[in-house]
Amino acid sequence: xxxxxxxxxxxxxxxxxxxxxxxxxxxxxxxxxxxxxxxxxxxxxxxxxxxxxxxxxxxxxxxxxxxxxxxxxxxxxxxxxxxxxxxxxxxxxxxxxxxxxxxxxxxxxxxxxxxxxxxxxxxxxxxxxxxxxxxxxxxxxxxxxxxxxxxxxxxxxxxxxxxxxxxxxx
Amino acid sequence: xxxxxxxxxxxxxxxxxxxxxxxxxxxxxxxxxxxxxxxxxxxxxxxxxxxxxxxxxxxxxxxxxxxxxxxxxxxxxxxxxxxxxxxxxxxxxxxxxxxxxxxxxxxxxxxxxxxxxxxxxxxxxxxxxxxxxxxxxxxxxxxxxxxxxxxxxxxxxxxxxxxxxxxxxxxxxxxxxxxxxxxxxxxxxxxxxxxxxxxxxxxxxxxxxxxxxxxxxxxxxxxxxxxxxxxxxxxxxxxxxxxxxxxxxxxxxxxxxxxxxxxxxxxxxxxxxxxxxxxxxxxxxxxxxxxxxxxxxxxxxxxxxxxxxxxxxxxxxxxxxxxxxxxxxxxxxxxxxxxxxxxxxxxxxxxxxxxxxxxxxxxxxxxxxxxxxxxxxxxxxxxxxxxxxxxxxxxxxxxxxxxxxxxxxxxxxxxxxxxxxxxxxxxxxxxxxxxxxxxxxxxxxxxxxxxxxxxxxxxxxxxxxxxxxxxxxxxxxxxxxxxxxxxxxxxxxxxxxxxxxxxxxxxxxxxxxxxxxxxxxxxxxxxxxxxxxxxxxxxxxxxxxxxxxxxxxxxxxxxxxxxxxxxxxxxxxxxxxxxxxxxxxxxxxxxxxxxxxxxxxxxxxxxxxxxxxxxxxxxxxxxxx
Numbered sequence: 121x122x123x124x125x126x127x128x129x130x131x132x133x134x135x136x137x138x139x140x141x142x143x144x145x146x147x148x149x150x151x152x153x154x155x156x157x158x159x160x161x162x163x164x165x166x167x168x169x170x171x172x173x174x175x176x177x178x179x180x181x182x183x184x185x186x187x188x189x190x191x192x193x194x195x196x197x198x199x200x201x202x203x204x205x206x207x208x209x210x211x212x213x214x215x216x217x218x219x220x221x222x223x224x225x226x227x228x229x230x231x232x233x234x235x236x237x238x239x240x241x242x243x244x245x246x247x248x249x250x251x252x253x254x255x256x257x258x259x260x261x262x263x264x265x266x267x268x269x270x271x272x273x274x275x276x277x278x279x280x281x282x283x284x285x286x287x288x289x290x
Numbered sequence: 291x292x293x294x295x296x297x298x299x300x301x302x303x304x305x306x307x308x309x310x311x312x313x314x315x316x317x318x319x320x321x322x323x324x325x326x327x328x329x330x331x332x333x334x335x336x337x338x339x340x341x342x343x344x345x346x347x348x349x350x351x352x353x354x355x356x357x358x359x360x361x362x363x364x365x366x367x368x369x370x371x372x373x374x375x376x377x378x379x380x381x382x383x384x385x386x387x388x389x390x391x392x393x394x395x396x397x398x399x400x401x402x403x404x405x406x407x408x409x410x411x412x413x414x415x416x417x418x419x420x421x422x423x424x425x426x427x428x429x430x431x432x433x434x435x436x437x438x439x440x441x442x443x444x445x446x447x448x449x450x451x452x453x454x455x456x457x458x459x460x461x462x463x464x465x466x467x468x469x470x471x472x473x474x475x476x477x478x479x480x481x482x483x484x485x486x487x488x489x490x491x492x493x494x495x496x497x498x499x500x501x502x503x504x505x506x507x508x509x510x511x512x513x514x515x516x517x518x519x520x521x522x523x524x525x526x527x528x529x530x531x532x533x534x535x536x537x538x539x540x541x542x543x544x545x546x547x548x549x550x551x552x553x554x555x556x557x558x559x560x561x562x563x564x565x566x567x568x569x570x571x572x573x574x575x576x577x578x579x580x581x582x583x584x585x586x587x588x589x590x591x592x593x594x595x596x597x598x599x600x601x602x603x604x605x606x607x608x609x610x611x612x613x614x615x616x617x618x619x620x621x622x623x624x625x626x627x628x629x630x631x632x633x634x635x636x637x638x639x640x641x642x643x644x645x646x647x648x649x650x651x652x653x654x655x656x657x658x659x660x661x662x663x664x665x666x667x668x669x670x671x672x673x674x675x676x677x678x679x680x681x682x683x684x685x686x687x688x689x690x691x692x693x694x695x696x697x698x699x700x701x702x703x704x705x706x707x708x709x710x711x712x713x714x715x716x717x718x719x720x721x722x723x724x725x726x727x728x729x730x731x732x733x734x735x736x737x738x739x740x741x742x743x744x745x746x747x748x749x750x751x752x753x754x755x756x757x758x759x760x761x762x763x764x765x766x767x768x769x770x771x772x773x774x775x776x777x778x779x780x781x782x783x784x785x786x787x788x789x790x791x792x793x794x795x796x797x798x799x800x801x802x803x804x805x806x807x808x809x810x811x812x813x814x815x816x817x818x819x820x821x822x823x824x825x826x827x828x829x830x831x832x833x834x835x836x837x838x839x840x841x842x843x844x845x846x847x848x849x850x851x852x853x854x855x856x857x858x859x860x861x862x863x864x865x866x867x868x869x870x871x872x873x874x875x876x877x878x879x880x881x882x883x884x885x886x887x888x889x890x891x892x893x894x895x896x897x898x899x900x901x902x903x904x905x906x907x908x909x910x911x912x913x914x915x
Contacts, residue, residue, distance in 0.1 A: 127619040131612070138608050144586045144662040145600045279362075279447055279849075287585070 159269045161262075162252040169219055169227070169241035180216060180240065186289040187264040188215045190238070191250050193222045194230035196258045202276035206237035209282065213289050217241040220250050220258050263288060293357045296345025297436035303338035303393070304426040306331050307419050314416050317408075324408045328415065329400055335422075336393040343377075343390050346435050350377050355446050358437035359383060365448035367819040367847065375459030376449045381583060381599075382435035384462055388579075389425050391470040392418070399474050399499070406495060413481035414474075420613075421473055424606045432599045451820065451846040451853045455521055461513040465537065468507025469575045472540060474499050475547075476572035480614060483565050484621045493555035493564070498907065500551055503571075504544050505903040511537050512896045520856050525789070525867050525884045527892065530676050532587040535658040536578025539651055543571040546647040549640050559637060563644060565622060569614045576607045586662055639697030646690045653682045684741065691744035691777065694770055695751040698763070712754065720746035731785065742781055748774035765906035772898030779891035786887045793878040800881075806830040807883060820846040825870045825879065841870040841881075865889040 164177050181187055190206060192199045206215060217238035219227050222245070244250055253262065254272075261273040263285060270288065273281050310331045317325040346359070350373045355361045363380045364373055378387045396418040403411050429435070452458075478496055482488050514537070519527040528534060547567035553560045581587050584600020657674040664670055696713065724742035728735055752771035759767065792800050794809040808828040815822045823843040830836045842855040852872065859866040864887045871880040 123619050127615065130615050130619075134608060134611055134615070138604070140663055140666050141580070141586065141604055142601070143666040145584055145604065 161264055161267050161269055164249050164252050166218075166242040166244065166249055169217070169224075169243045172243075175242070180242075181264060181267055183266050185265070186213045188213050188285065189218055189253070189262045189264060190215055191218045191220050191244075191253070191255050191258050191260045193220045193258045194226040195222065196220075198276040199259045200234070202259055202261075202278070203234050203237070205277040205279075205282045207235060209285060210237045212286060214239045218249060218253075219243050221245065221247045265289075292345040292348040292352070293354065293436040293438065294345075296342040296349070297434070299338040299342035299345065300426065300430055300436075303335050303342065303389075304423065304430065306335035306338060307423045307426060310335065311416065311419050311423075314412050314419070318412045318416075322408065324411060328412070332393075332397050332400055332415065336397045339386075339390050339393045343386055346383055346386060347374055347377050349436075350374060353446065355444070356438055356440070356442040357435075358439050359435045361439060361443055361446045363449050364446040365819065365847075366445065368449060368454070369818060371456075371459065372449060372454045376453075378462045379449055379453045379458075382429075382433045384466075385425065385429050385433050386435050387463065387466055388470055389422070389429060391466050392422050392425060392473055395471055395474045395499075396422070396477075399478070402498070403495065407485075407487070410478075410481050410485055410487055413484060414478040417477035417480045418473060421477070421610070424610075428599070428602050428606070432602055448819075448846070448849045450849070451844065451851050452521055454846075455517060457513050457517040458521070461510060461517060464506055464513060465510025468503045468505070468510050468544075469537070469540065469578075471499070471503035471506060472544060472568075472571045472575055475503065475568045476610075476614075479565055479568035480617050483617050486621065486623055488554075488561045488565060488622070490555055490558050493551050496568075497548075497551050497555060500544065500548050501903050501907050504541075504548055505900045505907070507537070507541050507544060508896060508900040508903065511541060512893065512900070515896075516893060519889070520858055521853075525787075525856075525869075525882070525886060527889075530657070530674070530679050532658050533578075533582055535654050536574070536581055539578065539654055539658075540571050540574045542647050542651045542654070543567055543574055546644050546651075547571060549643055553637055553640050557637065560641070562622065562624065563641075565618060569618070573607065573611055573614070576603070576610065580604055580607055581658065587658070634700055636697065636700045639693060639700055642693055643690075643697065646686065646693070649686060650683060653679065684737075687777070688740055688744045691748050691774070694773070695744075695748040698755075698766060698770065699751075713751070716750045716754070717743075717747055720744075720750060727782075728785075733785065738781075738785065742778070745774055745778040745781055749778055765902045765909065767902075768905060769899050769902035772895045772902060775891060775895035775898065779888040779895060783886055783888050783892065786885075788885050790881075790883045792881050792883075794881050795877050795879075804832045805883075807881065809879070809881070820844045827868060827881070827883075829866065829868075829883065837866065839866065839868040839883075841868045843870060843872065860890055862890065863887060 161177065161181060165174055166177070167173065168175055188206075188209065209215060215238050217236075217240070219241055222243075224243075242249070250258075250260075253260075256274060259276055261277055261281075262269050263271040263273075271284075277285075310328060313325060313328050313331065317328060346357075348354075349357045349360050350364055351370065353360065353364055353366045353373070355364075359380060359382045363383075364376050368376070377383045396415060399418075400411060400415065403414075475496065478499070479488075482492050482496075511534075514534070515527045518529065518534075519525070544567075547564065550560045550563045550567060554564050580600060580603040583603060586600060657678050660674055661672050664672060699710070699713070720743045721739070723746055724739045727742060728739045731738075748770065752767055752774055755763075755767045756771070790800070790802065790805070790807070792807075794800060794807070796809055796812055799806060799808040806829070808830075810826040810828055813824045813826070815824065821844070823845070825841050825843075827839045827841070828836055829839055837859060839857045839859065841857045844853045844855060845851075846853065854869050854871050856867055856869045858868075864885055867884040867886055869882045871882075
C-alpha cells in the first residue's frame with residue numbers, strides 16, 4: 121500500500137517535471153538581452169520592384185507571422201556573401217527584399233545570376249525607406265514578428281545569425 | 291567514402307542491437323548457460339561503432355567537406371591534432387563518442403562479469419541495449435554525423451578557436467568515460483534489483499565500475515576546469531555555469547554512491563540508497579545532456595542546438611526514469627531485519643554524509659533548473675550565479691568537513707571515542723591557526739575563521755592518519771586528505787586573490803603601492819591558422835623582483851574570432867595571471883593582472899582525489915589475486 125502511494129507520488133512529481141521541461145523547450149531559448157528591440161515596424165509606402173505598383177506596409181506584414189526584411193543592392197559586395205544564407209532561409213521564413221539605391225537593370229541581373237530568395241521586393245531608389253527603418257547601410261536584415269522588430273543584423277548574415285534566426289522562428 | 295562507411299556501420303550497429311535483444315530474450319528464457327552468440331554480437335556492435343567513429347575521424351583528417359559535420363567544424367589550415375579532436379568537439383561527433391563509450395563499457399562488463407549469474411548478465415545487457423538503441427536512433431534520426439552536402443564546399447567553417455586547446459581535446463573523452471560509464475552502473479543496478487540480487491557479492495562486483503566511472507568523471511571535471519582557468523581568461527576555475535553543474539551533479543551522486551556501496555559491501559546495509567543513487571547518477575548524466583544539448587539553458591557549451599533533439603532526449607530520459615521507478619518500487623524487496631544502528635558508528639556517519647551530499651546536490655540541481663521553471667511560469671529570463679551557491683553551500687560545508695574528519699574514526703557499528711585526546715588538540719590548533727590567518731584581513735571574521743578551521747582540522751587529522759594508520763584505509767585517507775587540501779586551497783585562494791584591471795598603451799607604466807606593471811612592447815607573429823599579437827609586460831613586486839609576462843591575442847582566420855591567451859607564471863605558492871584584450875579602435879589594451887595563491891594546489895588536490903580512487907582499484911585487484 122505504502123509502496124503504491126509513494127510510487128504514485130513519484131510518478132506525478134516526474135510528470136510535472138516533464139511538463140515544465142517540455143514547456144521550457146518550446147520557449148525561444150536564445151538569450152538576447154540587449155539586442156532584442158521589440159520596436160514597432162515603421163509604416164511606409166513603396167513601389168513593388170517587379171510591377172511598380174504602390175503598396176502599403178500594412179499589406180505586406182501580417183501579424184502572427186515571421187518576416188525577414190533584407191536591405192540589399194546589386195552594387196554591394198557583402199550582399200553577395202550573405203546571399204547563400206538568404207537562399208537557405210527561403211524555406212523557413214518569408215523574406216522581403218528592400219532594394220536600396222539601385223538601378224533596376226543591375227538588380228534584375230543580380231537576381232538572375234544568383235537566384236532570388238525574396239517573396240516580395242520593394243524598391244527604395246532614394247534610400248528613404250531604409251532611413252525609416254533606422255538602417256545604417258547595406259546589407260542589413262531585420263527579423264519581424266507581430267509587426268515588431270525582434271532583432272536587427274547589421275552587415276552580412278553568417279552561419280551564426282542563420283542558426284539564430286532559425287532558432288528564433290521555430 | 292569514409293563517411294559512407296561510417297553511416298552504414300551505424301545502421302549495422304543498430305541491427306546488431308536488435309539481434310542482441312532477440313538473443314538475450316531467448317537465452318534468458320530457455321537456457322541455463324550464457325549464450326556465446328550474445329557476446330559475439332556485442333563485440334560486433336562495438337566493432338561497428340568503432341568503424342563508424344574512425345570513419346568520422348578520417349573524414350576530419352582528410353578535410354572531407356562533403357560531410358556536413360566536417361564542413362561545419364573543420365578547416366584545411368587547422369593543425370592535425372585539432373582536426374582529430376574536432377571530431378568530438380561538436381554535437382554529432384560527441385554523441386558518436388557517447389555511443390562508443392556505451393558499447394565499449396557493456397562489452398568490457400560482459401568480459402569482466404564471467405563469474406556472475408547468467409540471468410544477471412543477460413538482464414544488464416538488455417537494459418544497456420535499451421539505452422544504446424535509444425542513442426542509435428537519436429544519432430541517426432536527429433544528429434547524423436555523416437550528412438552529405440552537395441555541392442561540396444571548398445573550405446570548412448572551422449572549429450571554434452577556444453576549443454583548439456590540448457586540455458579541451460582530451461576533456462570530452464575522459465569526461466564521457468565517467469559520464470557514460472555510469473550507464474553500466476545504472477543497467478546492472480536495475481538488473482540486480484529486478485533479480486533481487488542486491489547483496490554483499492554484488493556490491494563487491496559493482497564497486498569496480500563505480501570506481502572507474504568516478505575516477506574518469508573526477509579527471510574530466512578537472513580538465514574542464516583547468517581549461518576554463520587559462521583559456522576563458524577570467525582567472526576563475528569554476529563559474530557555476532549550467533554545464534559545469536551538470537557534471538558536478540552526477541559526481542556528487544557518484545561519490546555518495548561510492549560511500550554507500552562500501553557499507554553495502556561490508557555490512558549489507560543501505561541497499562535502497564545504493565539503488566536510488568545508481569539510478570540517479572545516470573539519469574543526472576542524461577539530464578545534463580538534455581539541458582545542454584536542447585539549448586534550454588544558455589551556457590558556454592551551447593552547441594548549435596535544436597528543440598527537436600531536446601524533445602527526443604527528454605522523452606527518452608523520462609522513459610528511463612519511469613522504468614527505473616517501476617523496477618525500484620515493485621521489485622526491490624526491503625530487508626525486514628532490524629538495523630540496530632548505533633548512533634555513533636561509521637554507518638551513521640556515512641548516512642550523515644549521504645544527507646549532506648543530497649543537500650549539496652539539491653542546491654545545485656535547483657540552481658541549475660530554476661531558470662527553466664521561472665521562464666515557463668513568468669517568461670522571465672534569469673541566470674543563477676555564484677552568490678546563490680555560496681550562500682547555500684558554505685554554511686553546510688563546515689559541519690560536513692568536521693563530519694568528514696571524525697566519521698572515519700568511528701568504528702563499524704559500535705565505537706567509543708575515548709583516548710581521542712588528539713582530536714581536541716587538533717581542533718584547538720586549527721582554530722588558532724585560522725584565527726591568526728584571518729584576523730588581519732578585512733573580511734567576516736567569524737564565518738571565515740570557522741570555515742578555515744574546519745578545513746584545517748580535516749587536513750591535520752588526515753595527515754596524522756598517514757603516519758598512524760599507514761597503509762590501512764589508504765585510499766580513503768588520500769581522498770579525504772585531497773578533499774581537505776582542495777577546500778583549503780580554494781578558501782585561501784579566494785581570500786588572498788588580488789586583481790588589477792587597467793588600460794595601457796605600449797611604453798606606459800602603471801604604478802601601484804605594491805606592484806609596478808610596465809608595458810614594454812608588442813610583437814606580431816603569423817602562425818598556421820592564426821595571427822598572434824604578443825605583449826611583453828614587466829611586473830615588479832614590492833621586493834623588487836621582476837618578471838616578464840607575455841599575454842597573447844590570437845586572431846584566428848577561420849572562423850574569424852579573436853581569443854585572448856592568458857600568460858600564467860606558476861610556482862608552488864602562487865599564480866601570476868595576465869590577460870590582454872583589445873580596446874576597440876584605440877592603441878590601448880585592456881590589461882588584467884591577477885595574483886592567485888595556491889592555484890596549483892587546487893589541481894594537485896583533485897589529482898590526489900582521483901589517484902585515491904585508483905589505489906582503491908589496485909588494492910582490490912591485489913586482494914583478488
